[in-house]
Amino acid sequence: MTRAVSTVTIESAIAGTFRRVLELDDLDERTDFFAAGGDSLLATRVLSAIAREYDVELTFDEFVVDPTPSGLAALIEVAP
Amino acid sequence: MTVVVVGAGLSGLVAATRLADAGFDVMVMEARNRVGGRTHGIEVAPERWVDAGAAYLGERHTGLVDLLAELGLKTTPTDMDGASRFLLGGDGDQTRDGRFPPLNAVALGEMFDLLDELTRQVDPAAPWLTPDAERLDRLTAAEWAAEHLTHPDARLFFPLFLGEMMAAAPADVSMLHVAFYLRSGGGISYLNAFAGGAQESRVAGGAHQICEQLAADLVARQPGSVRLGEPVVAIEDTGAGVLVRTSYETSSIATGSYDAAAVIIAVPPPLADRIEITPRPAPRATAATGRGSAVKLHLVYPEPLWRDAGLSGWSVNAGGPLLSTVDDSPAEGGAGVLTGFVTGREARAYGALSYDEQRAAAVDQASRVFPELPAPLDFHLTDWVNQDYSRGCYAALFGPGDWLALGPTLATPAGPSGRIHWAGTETSLEFFGLMEGAIRSGQRAADEVTEQHH
Structure with a gap:
C-alpha cells in the first residue's frame, strides 16, 4: 500500500518534469514522451531530473522502453 | 532614387527586391562572380544539386518559408530512417537507432x-x-x-x-x-532537432536557387542592377547622399563610382570592416571576432548505399576531420550523397592541409566510419573559413566582449545622415546565423531605407 502511494507520487512528479521540459500542460502518467513532442535531447533532461530527485541514473535505452511517467516510475521503484 | 546594396547574398537580394517593390532603383554590388553568398550549389550528378553552404530550414523560419512559396521552390524533408553510427571511443563506438549518442x-x-x-x-x-x-x-x-x-x-x-x-x-x-x-534560433531543442526542428527540411534542388531567382527577377525588372565581380572598396556619406566606390577584380584601385540616396551593407561583419567608410562608423568586428569555422564535404556515391545496410548515414565522431555526417542525397534519386561537417578547431587544421591530403583524410575516415561502403565516386570540398568574400560560415563568431562592444550598434544606421544601413544574418537578433536571420535583416534594412526616403 505504501509502495503504491509512493509510485503514484513519483509518477506525478515525473509528469511534472515532462510538463516542464516539453512546455506542455496537457499530459498525464500514461503520456508517451516522444508522441508528446519529446526528442532524445529533451529525454536527457528528464533523466538528469530523475538522477537529482531520486539518485537513480537511468540510461537512454532504459528510458525508451516505456517512456511514460508510469513506466519511468516503475523503473525508479525497482532500481537498486 | 537609387539605393546601392553591397553583397548579393540572401540578405542583400531580399533587401534589394523589397526596395524595387517599393519603387526604388537598386544597384547590387557583388565581389564574387556569382550571387548567393553563403548559399552555394554543387551539381553532383546531372541536374542533381547539393548545398555547399546553408541548407536547412524549419517551419518557424517563416520569412524563408514565405519566400520559397513566392519563388515556387519546394522543400524536401530530411530523412533520418535507419541506424546511426558513433565513433566516440570505448563504449561510444556503436551502431544504434536514433540520433542519441552512446554517452x-x-x-x-x-x-x-x-x-x-x-x-x-x-x-x-x-x-x-x-x-x-x-x-x-x-x-x-x-x-x-x-x-x-x-x-x-x-x-x-x-x-x-x-x-x-x-x-x-x-x-x-x-x-x-x-x-x-541558442535563444535566437528557438532554443537548444528546436535548433538541434531535425524532425520538428531547424533541420526539418532542405530546399529541393538546392538553397542556391533562392538567390539565383531573386537576382534574375531583379535584373529582369531593372536591367544591370546586379553587378558581379565588383567589390565595394569605399563609401562616403556626404550628408546629402552616399558615394560608393568599387574596384574590378583585376584592379585594386577604385574604378567605379556610384551616387545613391542610401546604401545597405549586406556582408559579414569582418568584410564590412574592410570597406573604407567615411566618416568612420563604429566597428563591426573586433580582434576577438572569429570566423565561423566550417568546411563542408560531399562524398558522392552511385546511390545511398548505406540505406541497404539499414543505416541513416548519420554519424558522430570524436576524431576529425569528419565530426559528423548526414545523408543529403537528392530526393529525386540519381546520386547518394554523404555530407561531412568539419567544424571548430578541426576546420582550421583541415583548412591548412593540401587538397590531396584533405581528400585522403576524408575518404579514409569515411571508410572507417562506414566500412560497408565502397570508395566514393566523387568528392567536393567547400572551405568557407578561407573564402575571402565570406571569411567563415555559418556566421561570424562573437568572441569575449563582442556583444558588449558591438551589440548596441549592430543594426544602427551609420553616417551623419544615417544613410548607411546594415544587413546580413549577423545583424538579426532573430535566427542569427541562419538563412532566416539573413532574410529578416534584409527586410528590416529595406524598411529603414523606405521609411527614411518615402
Missing part, C-alpha cells in the same frame, strides 16, 4: 539543463542587457565548460555540440554568444 545520458542532461537555463536568461531584444551580461560575455565557452562540466562524456560532447550548432570551437566564443545563439 552518459544523465551527464548530457545536466549539460543541457545548464545551457537551457542560460538560454532562457538572455534578453532576446538586447543580449548585451542580459542579467550578468558583463560576466557571461567575458567568459569563453571553453572556460565555462571547464568550470561547469565535470563528467567526461559532457566534456567530450560539448565541443561537438557547439561545432554542429554554430561552427565554433569553445575557446572562440563568449558564453553570452552561445546562450544568445
Whole structure:
C-alpha cells in the first residue's frame, strides 16, 4: 500500500518534469514522451531530473522502453 | 532614387527586391562572380544539386518559408530512417537507432539543463542587457565548460555540440554568444532537432536557387542592377547622399563610382570592416571576432548505399576531420550523397592541409566510419573559413566582449545622415546565423531605407 502511494507520487512528479521540459500542460502518467513532442535531447533532461530527485541514473535505452511517467516510475521503484 | 546594396547574398537580394517593390532603383554590388553568398550549389550528378553552404530550414523560419512559396521552390524533408553510427571511443563506438549518442545520458542532461537555463536568461531584444551580461560575455565557452562540466562524456560532447550548432570551437566564443545563439534560433531543442526542428527540411534542388531567382527577377525588372565581380572598396556619406566606390577584380584601385540616396551593407561583419567608410562608423568586428569555422564535404556515391545496410548515414565522431555526417542525397534519386561537417578547431587544421591530403583524410575516415561502403565516386570540398568574400560560415563568431562592444550598434544606421544601413544574418537578433536571420535583416534594412526616403 505504501509502495503504491509512493509510485503514484513519483509518477506525478515525473509528469511534472515532462510538463516542464516539453512546455506542455496537457499530459498525464500514461503520456508517451516522444508522441508528446519529446526528442532524445529533451529525454536527457528528464533523466538528469530523475538522477537529482531520486539518485537513480537511468540510461537512454532504459528510458525508451516505456517512456511514460508510469513506466519511468516503475523503473525508479525497482532500481537498486 | 537609387539605393546601392553591397553583397548579393540572401540578405542583400531580399533587401534589394523589397526596395524595387517599393519603387526604388537598386544597384547590387557583388565581389564574387556569382550571387548567393553563403548559399552555394554543387551539381553532383546531372541536374542533381547539393548545398555547399546553408541548407536547412524549419517551419518557424517563416520569412524563408514565405519566400520559397513566392519563388515556387519546394522543400524536401530530411530523412533520418535507419541506424546511426558513433565513433566516440570505448563504449561510444556503436551502431544504434536514433540520433542519441552512446554517452552518459544523465551527464548530457545536466549539460543541457545548464545551457537551457542560460538560454532562457538572455534578453532576446538586447543580449548585451542580459542579467550578468558583463560576466557571461567575458567568459569563453571553453572556460565555462571547464568550470561547469565535470563528467567526461559532457566534456567530450560539448565541443561537438557547439561545432554542429554554430561552427565554433569553445575557446572562440563568449558564453553570452552561445546562450544568445541558442535563444535566437528557438532554443537548444528546436535548433538541434531535425524532425520538428531547424533541420526539418532542405530546399529541393538546392538553397542556391533562392538567390539565383531573386537576382534574375531583379535584373529582369531593372536591367544591370546586379553587378558581379565588383567589390565595394569605399563609401562616403556626404550628408546629402552616399558615394560608393568599387574596384574590378583585376584592379585594386577604385574604378567605379556610384551616387545613391542610401546604401545597405549586406556582408559579414569582418568584410564590412574592410570597406573604407567615411566618416568612420563604429566597428563591426573586433580582434576577438572569429570566423565561423566550417568546411563542408560531399562524398558522392552511385546511390545511398548505406540505406541497404539499414543505416541513416548519420554519424558522430570524436576524431576529425569528419565530426559528423548526414545523408543529403537528392530526393529525386540519381546520386547518394554523404555530407561531412568539419567544424571548430578541426576546420582550421583541415583548412591548412593540401587538397590531396584533405581528400585522403576524408575518404579514409569515411571508410572507417562506414566500412560497408565502397570508395566514393566523387568528392567536393567547400572551405568557407578561407573564402575571402565570406571569411567563415555559418556566421561570424562573437568572441569575449563582442556583444558588449558591438551589440548596441549592430543594426544602427551609420553616417551623419544615417544613410548607411546594415544587413546580413549577423545583424538579426532573430535566427542569427541562419538563412532566416539573413532574410529578416534584409527586410528590416529595406524598411529603414523606405521609411527614411518615402
